[in-house]
Amino acid sequence: MEVSTFEILTKPIAPVIGIPPELIPVARRVVQGYFLTISNLEAIDLRYRIEFTVSLPVPADPNKILLNNAILVVDVEGNNTPVTLTQQPGKPKVYRGFFTIPAHKTASVELLPILPGSLTPGLLEVRGYVSLFLPPRRSFPFSVPQSEKPVKVLLNPEIRGTFLPNGFPSVPNPSPDFDQISYTLAIASGKALNEIPPEPGQPIIIHLPIVAPILEELRNGTLDLPSLDADNSEKAQMLVQLLAQIDTNDVNLKELNTVMDKFDIPVRMSRS
Template sequence: MDVSTFEILYKPLTPPLGAGTEAIARRVLQGYFLTIANTEAFDFTFRIAFNITLPNPDNPARRLDGNTLFITDVASPDNVFSTSLTRSPAGGNRYVGSFVVPAGKTALVVLLSNITVPTFFATTPADIEIRGWVSLSLPCLFRRVGRFFKLTPQEGAPARVLLNAEHRSTYLPPGWPVTASGDLDFDQTGTNLTLASGMALNEVPQDRCFFFPPVFEALEPVLKRIPDALVMASDLDEVEAAAALVAGLARFGPENESLDAMNRVLEQAGLGVRLAPAPKAAGQK
């Protein structure tokens, strides 16, 4: 489901206006804050996607890569900090992360400029400006059940949640922290964002889950090693997860496994992909 728009900023409030105007040239640090209350009796893993407007021409200051901090807090001893949302697909405009909200708990999810860099305010050019929209879903969970590999729906889905989205902004004194002195004036504002649904109470939908056929004996040595390679599948949609499966299979040589058996599994899974031995180099027997 689409949640709201978002805008990440670290910019001067005004363009340079000449000498004597420094007092109004404060920088604004603006982040996106999403409150999610899980009203259900089940724990849920959520996938959040930030869909940005890609700059043209490319401009690193207008992409999430390396510029932002993703934080989740569910009333635990420590917040969970991450600077690496998954860009999916590579080079695309969507950045995804995942987090768990236990039954009856409320989480705060935050996206803002990466202020954990020790010299951020002193040396980072105040030129970060990223816009887009946010979506939420329930990813399928990858499990092995007996002789089957399944991406299974989450128990209790869809999830009824209360949502509140807002921008919170901090205004920094001119020159701080390098040249500012005396009484420092830090101001803060919070602005509620309109939810796409127009309602506080929403149902987060379950992603479609696909199924892997029975495991042939010939594939056991390979498939036992695949789950760890697919831990990231919870951050992928159906097509991307299928591609991850194929990529995982492709990393293993055919020495002890049957390519024919592998291809039967891939065909029955409906992935439309076949594996073949690598061509021999010239002169190789």
């Protein structure tokens, strides 16, 4: 479901070109982030996917995208947990992250400019819209819905920011002036209580370019397992789970057998 618009900034609140010198201190910089409060109203823990669809600049501008400019944090019960923010494959304007909110808990999801990096050159300006989903849960060899019905959530999107003196922190300021801003954004649904439909389950498919390096690590004994002392039976189990995710068409099986032959893995796959 679509939640709201968003905008993150690290830039002057007004152009300083043409402003009289005595008014330049008024055109301070603002560091602004996006905050989404989410209450899980269900009696089970739920894993969410949040997506930020960015208005890509034309021409390209590294100061107007999220990559290397923003961090995603989830705060549940006062514990700030970084969330990996990645670009969706094939959709360069979509960034996504996954997080879990326990049953009947409330979390603050925060998209923030990277500091102090974004203070130089101080031209960060990214905007777009936010969507929230309930992805299926992995259960080899299929993924299954997290719920049989839409799940209820309370949502409250906000913009929060801080005004900084020009030149801060490199330019000394005997009387620094820091002000705060905070305002609620309009919710796309027009209401705080919302329902998110669960995404359906489906077979899990992993493409061979992803499988190949894992098979090579398995052969070399460098595969990063939960236990460094994992025995061969554990490795075999991991390989079986991995292979169970592959779409068993003739082309995939032929390519997979070629890869395993290259890595001297004495296993051949066929369809029964």
